[in-house]
Amino acid sequence: MEFTGTGIGQGVAVGPTVRMPEPLPEPDDVPSTRSAAEEAERASASMSAVARDLQQRGETAGGTAGDVLEAQAMMAEDPSLSELVTQATGSGKTAERAVFEAFASFRDQLAAMGGYLGERAADLDDVSQRVIAHLRGVAAPGVPQPDEPFVLVARDLAPADTALLDLDKVLALVTSDGGPTSHTAILAREKSIVAIVGTADALTIGDGTQVVVDAAAGTVTTDPSAEAIADAEARIAQRREAASAPLTPGALADGTPVPLLANLGSGDAAASAVELGAEGVGLFRTEFLFLDAGSTAPSVEEQTQHYVRVLEAFAGKKVTVRVLDAGADKPLPFLNDAPEENPALGLRGLRALRASENILRDQLTALAAADAQTDADLWVMAPMVSTLEETEYFVTRAHEFGLKTAGIMVEVPSIALLAKPALAASDFASIGTNDLTQYTLAADRLLGTVASFQDPWHPAVLRLISEVGQAGAESGKPVGICGEAAADPLLAVVLVGLGATTLSMSPSALADVRLSLARFDSNAAQRLASIALDAHDAASARSAVTDAAPSLQKE
Structure with missing residues (x-):
């Protein structure tokens, strides 16, 4: 039998399954036999203990x-949550029930937002479970520890569990929930x-079911044939x-260079990216620094320190920084937290920065300061550019701040159709295939019901x-790909051909x-691109x- 989902990466694994234990049951809603002060103190102590444990796990995991x-x-000791817990214990709830209700309330609010914040709702569930387990004096639900290597099957994994997985034992992860931006997916990518x-x-x-987990195909095959197992094991050996x-x-078979760059969200991952062969950074996402900042934007000094760490790790190499891409699934209270009917089509990316230009100016100031302190080749680009006027606006502003290489992200069909004048007005373009696919096919890339449309192989996108x-x-201007389409080995060849x-x-x-690139020359890449363009669907x-592909490969 075959199950399908969203594969993370291109790996394959073979092994027996082990199921993740079910979560702790919901605490009973019965009156407490303790005083309100005692219950509030119990809850506070357990929330602090869990916060310390998560902090220690984070220091161990790194990155x-x-x-x-x-x-x-920080969630475990969030003042707003603590206040809700205290209110609940004050009305006669047990600490366990108060914690459950407070976290559930926050969880529902995040889930309703959808997108990036919606997928953080599972993180709140995990913290809640850990606090309740501490209150009950039982072990928090976690990853089983069988003696032999296994494929872990779960509803979803908490970050605390994913971060510290024993990679000598866990062959693969299969979850029923979560999407490509869930923490399970993010950490699985980072840990390969x-x-x-x-x-x-x-x-x-x-x-105990024997399975082949094929991330490249997005399939889980139960009770596979001997032939399927042999094929999977051959692919495992080849990848190793x-x-x-x-x-x-990175280069094609004829020596045509194709620099292979890393997508990064923090400076902590820079060293490991270099070890894995990154020749620079094609997308440094700055929004995570802002998302962690709370109710106010990080200062110029804080931003400068953050950027310096990345630039120092890639001394002498290109580092492409995307200025703040907030909005849609990543609202910020100091930028654009007003409710919108359709935030993916609203005030996001460069549009939001123009509405609050002081934030853009601070970021460009910090980037220029970091550039002056390091030897990396800094490029900056704006997200969600849809017009030629926006292109000219951003490039002019970046140059005003002394940033020599300024470009745009191509994520909206309108700017792709205006590529010639847009590239004439900018120093480079970088194509974000995730959003370009979303807007081309009018299918929310974070909505499971239309996930089948989110395929960068579609000829319209190509x-x-x-x-x-x-x-x-x-125009002689560089064109990069920084969406996850570049991680598909065969599609990567097609993209070069395009x-x-x-x-x-x-x-x-x-x-x-x-x-994959080393197997094809320039003519083959262009031929494969032509074949893809002639197709009618993804x-x-x-x-x-x-x-x-096999007939066009070089030996």
């Missing part, structure tokens, strides 16, 4: 995992764990060999990429893409390129 766990620790999230009916797979090979710059690639070639000059992705995907484009 993005550390940032996630630190954010969870084979994972498939949002797998419908995954919880029907029994313990590619990962251990000496690191070389035609827009081709427009930008052609404009880049004619005119992409650099590819940026999660660092864990670099080895697979490097190996599935037929992928299928046609897959069928044609």
Whole structure:
């Protein structure tokens, strides 16, 4: 039997399944036998204990995992939550019930927002479970620890569990919930764990079932044939060999350079990206610094320190920083937290920064200061650019602050169709395939019901990429890809054939893409791109390129 979901990365794994234990049951809503003060003190002590535990786990994990766990620790001691808990215990609730209700209230608010914040709702559930477990004096629900390697099947994984997985034991993750921006997905990418999230009916797979987990295909096959197991094991060996090979710059078989860059969200991940062969940074997301800042934007000094860490890690190499991309699924109280009917089409990205230009000016000031202190080749780009006037506005502002290389993200079809004048007005373009696919096919990329439309192989998306690639070639301006499409090894070849000059992705995907590019020359890449453009839908484009690829590969 085959189950499908969203694969994270390109890995494959074979092994028996182990189910994650079910969460603790909901505390009974019965009157407390203790005083309100005693219950409030119990809740406060347990929330503090859990916060300390999460903080310690974060320090042990480091990197993005550390940032996630630190954010969870802050949730455990959030003053607003503490106040709700105190109010509930004051009305006669037990500490367990008060914690459950307070966290559930916050969880529902986040879930209603959807997108990035909606997927943080699961983090609140985990903190709540840990506090209730501490109050009851029982172990918090967590990852099982069998003696043999296994495939973990769960509803979803808490950041505290994902961050500290024993990678010698956990062969792969399969979750029924979560999406491509869930913390399970984010941490699986960072740790190069084979994972498939949002797998419908995954919880029907029994313990001890032999499975093949194929992240590249997004499938989980139960009771696979001997042939399927042999094929999976051959792919595992091939990927292991590619990962251990000496690191070389990204290039096609004929020597055409295709620099392979990393997508990063914090400076903590820079060192590991370099170890995995990143030749620079194609997308440094600055919004996480702002999301963690609370009710006010981080100061110029705080931002400068943050940017310096990344630039120092890539001395002498290109680092492309995206200025604040807030709005839609990432509202900020000091920028654009007003409710919108359709936030994906609202005040987000550069639009929000223009409405609060002081935040953009502070960020450009901090970037210029960090650039002056380091030897990296700093490029800056604006998100959600949809017009030529916006292009000229941002490039002019960036140059005014002394930033020499300023470009735009191509995420909206309108600017892709205006690629020639847009590239004439800017220094480079970087295509964000996630949003470009969303807006081209009018399908919310975080909405499960239309997930089938979120496929960058669609010829409509590829035609827009081709427009930008052609404009880049004619103007002599670089055109990068920084969406997750670049992490698909075969699609990466097609993107180069469409005119992409650099590819940026999660660092864990670099080895697979490097190996794939080295199998095709420029003519083959262009031929595969032409085949994809001639298809009528995403599935037929992928299928046609897959069928044609073997005959075009170089030995």
